[in-house]
Amino acid sequence: MGKILITPRGYAKYGEEYKKQLEAAGYEVDWNDTGKPVPREVFVEKAKEAEGIIVGVDSCNRELLLQCKNLKSIVKFGIGVDNIDLPTCEEMGIKVGRCVGTNSNAVAELTVGMMFACARDLVSNAMDVKNHEWVKPTGFELYGKKVGIIGFGNIGKHVARMANGIGMQVYCYDAFPVKQEVLDEYHATFTTVEDILKNCDFISLHVPLTEETKDMISTEEFKMMKKTAVLVNAARGGIVNEHAIYEALKNGEVKAVASDVWTTEPPKDEDWIQELLAMKNFILTAHIASRSQEAEINTVKRSTEVMLDNLM
Incomplete structure (x- = not known):
């Protein structure tokens, strides 16, 4: 047997x-x-x-x-x-x-949830209240904003579907050609990674970790983004250079970063990582995107x- x-x-x-x-x-x-x-x-x-x-x-x-x-x-x-x-x-x-x-829908729902959380400072504000602080940050709405989806497979398409329902403008990139009828179905505009980095308010990553995608978002890419941009990574640790996240947030190069993944899970107990985890505009969850x-x-x-x- x-x-x-x-x-x-x-x-x-x-x-x-x-x-x-x-x-x-x-x-x-x-x-x-x-x-x-x-x-x-x-x-x-x-x-x-x-x-x-x-x-x-x-x-x-x-x-x-x-x-x-x-x-x-x-x-x-x-x-x-x-x-x-x-x-x-x-x-x-x-x-x-x-x-x-x-698990595509589950990952997409967490991704969009991360967008809302970053836009309205939900995590940090909830923690403030738990610590007996009554702070009222002013966030911004997702409606009308541009979302760039890098990796337009099953998960990316679900994100696009949800983003359309919110009233966002959807842009996408994939390493493989996307048929026009698919773009039409999801009301998406196919563009380049560079265009997404430079012009989108929200950037969502849905690519596998390969030699080509390792550190695809690093120091140079963060500097291309809007200072009001939000980056969400619910794909794999290593696609975004983690020390570059720390530098970008410390220097105010983007508004926020949310990630469900890390290169070494759980993260190592290093000083810069602990400083990053303490930042109010950084969210890290314990690789739970698929766990519905x-x-x-x-x-x-x-x-x-x-x-x-x-x-x-």
């Missing part, structure tokens, strides 16, 4: 029905129902025996994969596969699957389907 290892906590929370499907297909399922991340040494030992792995953030690097002699399939419990060594998987004949679209109940259930279902397809 082949073994399937499942590490994401969300699968154990919502996946009893789908675990039974895997077992009915003849597999022994070893899932993480501890409510805690799987320790690396435990993950390594279990992965060595697995025929399939449904993985969250655990690193499936070359060193690990070469020890997995039975492994036929890895399914990412989400979209980004930057924690999976794809060339080694190809070399070893390991199929890699993703759960495209299952609806998205978790969608992803459990899809990851099961992809795993069974890959193992057939």
Whole structure:
């Protein structure tokens, strides 16, 4: 009987029905129902025996994969596969699957929520009140503002849909051509990254982390933005240079930055990072954009389907 290892906590929370499907297909399922991340040494030992792995953030690097002699399939419990060594998987004949679209709406909703939070100083003002301070900042509305969406895939399109409902002007860029009928559907204007950086009031990132996108927003890009601009990153840590965020906010180059991701999660305890976290115009959440109940259930279902397809 082949073994399937499942590490994401969300699968154990919502996946009893789908675990039974895997077992009915003849597999022994070893899932993480501890409510805690799987320790690396435990993950390594279990992965060595697995025929399939449904993985969250655990690193499936070359060193690990070469020890997995039975492994036929890895399914990412989400979209980004930057924690999976794809060339080694190809070399070893390991199929890699993703759960495209299952959490797109959840990520988009958090993205737009970040825009509102930055525009109206919601986080800092709520903290002020908790600290018995009654401060009344004057923010600005999203209606009529320009939003630039860099990466016009599933998530970017959902952001555009919501932005249209708010009454924003939507601009987008993608590395791949976007058909005019798609642009028309989302009332979006295709443009360049430079144009978005220079002219948009809100800039939202929805690209994968690759060699090409690493540090795509850094010191030079911040200097191109409006001083009133808000940058939101709900994609991947490393796409925005984090020390450049610190410098840009410290120097007043942009109004605010909100991020759901960080290069090393949680952030390291360094002085400049602690200073950044204390800034009222910086928001960092704990990589929760995809963590809605609806998205978790969608992803459990899809990851099961992809795993069974890959193992057939």
